[in-house]
Amino acid sequence: MTVDRDRVLRSAAALLTRKATATMDEVAKAAGIGRATLHRHFAGRDALIKALEDLGIRELDAALDKAALDEGTATDALRRLIAGSEPVAGLFAFLITENQLFEGEQHQGWDRIDARIAALFRRGQESGEFRIDLGPAWLTDALYGLVTSAAWSIQDGRTAGKDYQHMIVELLLGGVRRSVEK
Amino acid sequence: MTVDRDRVLRSAAALLTRKATATMDEVAKAAGIGRATLHRHFAGRDALIKALEDLGIRELDAALDKAALDEGTATDALRRLIAGSEPVAGLFAFLITENQLFEGEQHQGWDRIDARIAALFRRGQESGEFRIDLGPAWLTDALYGLVTSAAWSIQDGRTAGKDYQHMIVELLLGGVRRSVEK
DNA sequence: CCCGAATGAGACGCGGGTGTCTCACGAAGG
């Protein structure tokens, strides 16, 4: 009988990922519960978004942990990270745009995640794997952009979901130019 | 005395690019006119966004024309396109997210622009300049993502504006991996 | 079996933003 808070959160994520302007009523309907019950679990829309942000950050941190960014080559670590990001990509895209749209002090968890990813790029540069003429901050933002684009591209059916990892990894690592080596 | 419609449009673009949720009143204030006058020129918020979309598409088409995507190598054409996209990047980022957020029949101008850019990537693939394991549709979406990320990254001060072209061109063409050649 | 807790449905007022209207003002032109 009792509503599974996490289940509601996931269904909200799924809906808002598709339709960022969804109403509290729509979110409730999507979760198969009443609007009143939704409010009992999340004080308001802000609280819901905040909870979604917490969820996203938690999962992203988990993905970062699982990718073990410190181990092996930076290149392989990046591959693992991107592979592990797939389940969170949709929610990530939603949160990134949401954060971009409304200014205001943002969740500090983002800073930590930014730092961890930037550190990976920095490590790759220091080891000589990555080029050094592009800063870690831009590479991080670029990765976000590619992940978001991929999520939307797949969601809208312009590209196949099974290509997610390959699309991002290959473009980010090797670029669009046909390499002589390979 | 008469309000310059185009000037209003540009100031609205500048504002909404920074704060996508800006009120009609804020848009009017930013343009230095009254809300009533704003309504006299644009029937409503929807009409304003639509006009902004028209403007963005017009400028994007102009940038595409100017880049002469059919001439020279696809690589150079891509460089020219990215260089020419800089002034529109902010507005483009706004329109892209706006389009992603609200579903509904979108401006058909986007299809034409998508097609023109995808054709460029296809040309590069056929000429052997670009790799063929990534589809033109994805490459187009990826370019959009990078442009948007760059616009935001610069807007938020994480990266320098003067690097705009270099950041995107280099990452998109060569990727993050340090190439042996060069 | 009964009671308590949680839920769904609906009603209600509120607030912010929108779209419309009126009115006074000032500039440009006859």
Place this chain on the structure above:
DNA sequence: CCTTCGTGAGACACCCGCGTCTCATTCGGG
């Protein structure tokens, strides 16, 4: 000088979504 037109400021009603509340219902535990 006077008329006309576009404008700014404000008032107003309206709509939509939010947040709160009530009440009947139902599920689950004691």
